[in-house]
Amino acid sequence: MKQIPLEDTFADIIGKAARGRGYDPVALAAAAGNTEAAVREVLSGKADLALIAELAEKLSLSPERVVSIAKGEYKPAAVELPAGVAHYNTPFDDMTVNSFLAWDAESKKAVAFDTGTDCDGVLETLAKEGLTLEVILLTHSHGDHIIELDRLVEKTKAPAWIGEKEPIEGAQTFAVGKTFEVGKLKISTRSTWGHSPGGVTYVVEGLASRLAIVGDAIFAGSMGGGNVSYPSALSTNRENILTLPDDTIICPGHGPLTTVGEQKAANPFFP
Numbered sequence: 001m002k003q004i005p006l007e008d009t010f011a012d013i014i015g016k017a018a019r020g021r022g023y024d025p026v027a028l029a030a031a032a033g034n035t036e037a038a039v040r041e042v043l044s045g046k047a048d049l050a051l052i053a054e055l056a057e058k059l060s061l062s063p064e065r066v067v068s069i070a071k072g073e074y075k076p077a078a079v080e081l082p083a084g085v086a087h088y089n090t091p092f093d094d095m096t097v098n099s100f101l102a103w104d105a106e107s108k109k110a111v112a113f114d115t116g117t118d119c120d121g122v123l124e125t126l127a128k129e130g131l132t133l134e135v136i137l138l139t140h141s142h143g144d145h146i147i148e149l150d151r152l153v154e155k156t157k158a159p160a161w162i163g164e165k166e167p168i169e170g171a172q173t174f175a176v177g178k179t180f181e182v183g184k185l186k187i188s189t190r191s192t193w194g195h196s197p198g199g200v201t202y203v204v205e206g207l208a209s210r211l212a213i214v215g216d217a218i219f220a221g222s223m224g225g226g227n228v229s230y231p232s233a234l235s236t237n238r239e240n241i242l243t244l245p246d247d248t249i250i251c252p253g254h255g256p257l258t259t260v261g262e263q264k265a266a267n268p269f270f271p
């Protein structure tokens with residue numbers, strides 16, 4: 001798969017942090033000692049590096065890391081997924097969504113993480129590899145991630161699960177802490193809510209590399225907006241994703257793959 005561009009620009013990052021901390025452009029301009037017009041220009045994409053650094057500082061973002069993204073210097077290192085994982089990147093409006101399939105080559109049992117906007121890729125991999133889909137695990141309930149759930153369930157008869165704080169029709173719910181076993185794969189669940197009320201990160205062990213399937217909790221160089229609770233989005237990411245070993249591969253719901261080590265070094269939300 002060709003490298004997917006970063007999900008968020010510097011302007012998206014500053015906008016998310018400003019909304020999360022309750023600053024409108026007027027308040028942000030006052031905090032930064034600048035004009036509302038200048039702040040609005042940055043929020044619409046003007047790369048005024050001095051003001052970007054100033055705003056980042058006021059918003060408790062890493063100024064150096066936001067500026068590095070504004071200058072196009074941060075490029076996530078290419079991540080090679082281990083054997084037994086497939087990554088799908090499907091279109092949604094003017095963006096794309098990631099979904100994943102992992103399997104145990106011996107037992108031929110597979111687990112799908114989200115559905116993206118088109119589950120044909122998953123169905124093709126199942127057929128090509130001779131796999132049985134045992135379970136569908138959902139990171140959160142936002143439409144772009146689960147739009148094909150009905151079709152994937154209908155085609156595979158696999159049961160779907162979602163965290164109990166975010167129930168939807170067609171999926172059973174579980175309390176965070178539950179584990180799943182799919183052949184030799186062991187999947188543990190961690191709360192990464194804040195972007196959504198019951199967002200879950202699935203940690204997959206049993207392949208050559210550990211995976212964290214995080215949904216929109218964290219992205220390479222950014223994170224999902226803290227729509228429900230910005231402080232909780234920050235703290236659950238810190239406590240439940242960034243504490244994983246550095247070589248853990250982060251599989252986000254949007255944008256390129258990355259690793260825990262790389263996000264500890266490059267993500268502006270976690271200076």
Ligand SMILES: [Fe+2]
Binds near residue numbers: 224
């Ligand atoms: Fe989302």
